[in-house]
Amino acid sequence: LVTGVQTCALPILKITKVKTFIVDGVFRPWTFVKIETDSGIVGWGDCTEWQAAYSVAATVNQLGENMIGKDPMASEAAWWDNASFMVRQRGGIAYKAMSGIDSALWDIRGKALDAPVWQLLGGKMRDELELYWSHCGSDRGRYAEQLNVPKLSTLDDVRELSQEVLDQGFTGIKTNILALEDIHDIPRKKNGVGNSGQITYQQLENAVSVIGTFREALGPEIGIAIDTALSFRWGGAIKLARALEPFDMMWLETETWDPGSLRTVRESTTTTICHGESLMGPEEYRPFFESHAQDVIMPDFAWNGITMGKKICDLAHLYDTAIAPHNCHSPMNTLVSANICAVIPNFMTLEFINDDAPWRDDLMTHPFEIENGKLQVHNRPGLGSDLIESELEKHRWTGGNNL
Numbered sequence: 001l002v003t004g005v006q007t008c009a010l011p012i013l014k015i016t017k018v019k020t021f022i023v024d025g026v027f028r029p030w031t032f033v034k035i036e037t038d039s040g041i042v043g044w045g046d047c048t049e050w051q052a053a054y055s056v057a058a059t060v061n062q063l064g065e066n067m068i069g070k071d072p073m074a075s076e077a078a079w080w081d082n083a084s085f086m087v088r089q090r091g092g093i094a095y096k097a098m099s100g101i102d103s104a105l106w107d108i109r110g111k112a113l114d115a116p117v118w119q120l121l122g123g124k125m126r127d128e129l130e131l132y133w134s135h136c137g138s139d140r141g142r143y144a145e146q147l148n149v150p151k152l153s154t155l156d157d158v159r160e161l162s163q164e165v166l167d168q169g170f171t172g173i174k175t176n177i178l179a180l181e182d183i184h185d186i187p188r189k190k191n192g193v194g195n196s197g198q199i200t201y202q203q204l205e206n207a208v209s210v211i212g213t214f215r216e217a218l219g220p221e222i223g224i225a226i227d228t229a230l231s232f233r234w235g236g237a238i239k240l241a242r243a244l245e246p247f248d249m250m251w252l253e254t255e256t257w258d259p260g261s262l263r264t265v266r267e268s269t270t271t272t273i274c275h276g277e278s279l280m281g282p283e284e285y286r287p288f289f290e291s292h293a294q295d296v297i298m299p300d301f302a303w304n305g306i307t308m309g310k311k312i313c314d315l316a317h318l319y320d321t322a323i324a325p326h327n328c329h330s331p332m333n334t335l336v337s338a339n340i341c342a343v344i345p346n347f348m349t350l351e352f353i354n355d356d357a358p359w360r361d362d363l364m365t366h367p368f369e370i371e372n373g374k375l376q377v378h379n380r381p382g383l384g385s386d387l388i389e390s391e392l393e394k395h396r397w398t399g400g401n402n403l
Contacts (some may be wrong), residue, residue: 010073013072013112014037014038016036017034018033018061018064018068021387021392022396022397024396025357026143028048029048031047031049031330032044032100032330033047034387035064035104043109045100045107045305046103046329046330047096047099048329049096056097059096063085074105075102075307078102079307082098091281091284092280096303099303100302100305103305103306103333106120106339108382116378116380117383118339124342124377125344128374130172130349131170131352132171132173132250132349132351133173135176135355136174136175137152138175138176140355147357152178154180155183155209157180158217162213172222173223174226174250175225176226177203177210180206180209183205183206197231198236199232199240207244208243211224225252226240227253228240229253230255234258234262237265240254241265241271245270253274255275255276256275274297275294275297277326280303285312286315289319292319294321295321297321298323298324299323301333302336306339309340310344313340322347323341324348327353331360331364331367334350335383339383342377350375359394362388363391364386366384
């Protein structure tokens with residue numbers, strides 16, 4: 001008889017309700033998932049999708065009906081059960097809905113076990129996370145009034161913004177090809193699908209002027225990235241990458257579904273290439289890893305969840321690829337991302353929207369702790385913060401240009 005050994009009875013919980021909230025994030029809707037249990041423990045997740053918020057929320061609600069009465073602690077089983085249920089809708093809206101549910105289940109598991117999610121994923125490797133200021137200058141051109149920030153219209157405004165970056169301690173920024181008054185005003189276009197995907201002289205001159213101004217104002221030690229999403233096919237991406245070589249970029253972000261095209265871009269330039277926000281599931285990332293098509297991969301955990309997201313990061317590590325998660329969604333996805341980034345060896349930096357909705361922190365029971373441009377890793381059970389339902393109701397999304 002062994003004495004003095006204590007056993008820990010795992011909590012037995014059942015899911016009682018799955019609910020969604022679509023909340024105003026100024027330039028995009030935030031889509032939250034709330035999962036309730038019979039114990040009173042509640043989990044929160046994020047499955048923000050800018051163009052299809054209502055469709056994703058409807059899919060969450062459909063999947064939620066299939067989850068009533070099931071064990072919320074079994075997140076891996078839930079993922080594959082939902083994947084089986086959505087087998088003919090793999091990827092896209094279905095995957096995003098599954099991911100929001102998945103993150104909420106991890107939040108419940110952490111709270112039930114009185115442990116941070118990062119602890120359940122293997123224990124943290126770092127106490128703080130490098131952040132880069134994303135959409136730096138981009139949203140000030142279109143949403144300055146709603147965001148309560150100075151409007152950005154000229155290269156002098158870029159210089160003033162650079163001083164804010166330095167004052168707040170950020171070690172990196174990401175911007176776009178901006179519409180400015182004193183250089184070529186680039187009209188906002190849809191992503192490159194449906195057009196030639198080539199880059200114009202005006203776009204090249206704009207990018208070089210903006211990035212050159214940022215580099216001059218920020219100095220050599222601050223990372224600078226530019227996001228072009230799906231705007232350019234490989235020929236246009238190569239021209240842009242080569243034009244940016246003098247500025248020692250943190251990366252050029254360009255998206256494609258063809259690993260061979262992306263590898264051609266990477267091999268044609270000394271500019272670091274980042275990719276991957278639009279991919280879903282390890283199976284979509286694998287051919288890009290096998291081709292060594294990029295230097296940095298940026299999985300989106302609002303669209304891959306924690307269960308698949310961690311697997312993607314581990315796979316990236318096998319292929320010597322750094323992780324810089326795509327994170328321009330809600331504050332909940334920042335927490336999801338932080339819990340994963342805290343435990344992986346190949347973490348590089350985390351995207352952060354610094355010019356965000358003025359009410360962002362009002363939604364959270366525990367707002368972010370940011371010191372000198374770095375996010376402090378929390379020690380609270382679950383993901384690190386609950387959302388305040390009454391505040392979500394105050395800021396319901398009512399539709400807009402993105403939907």
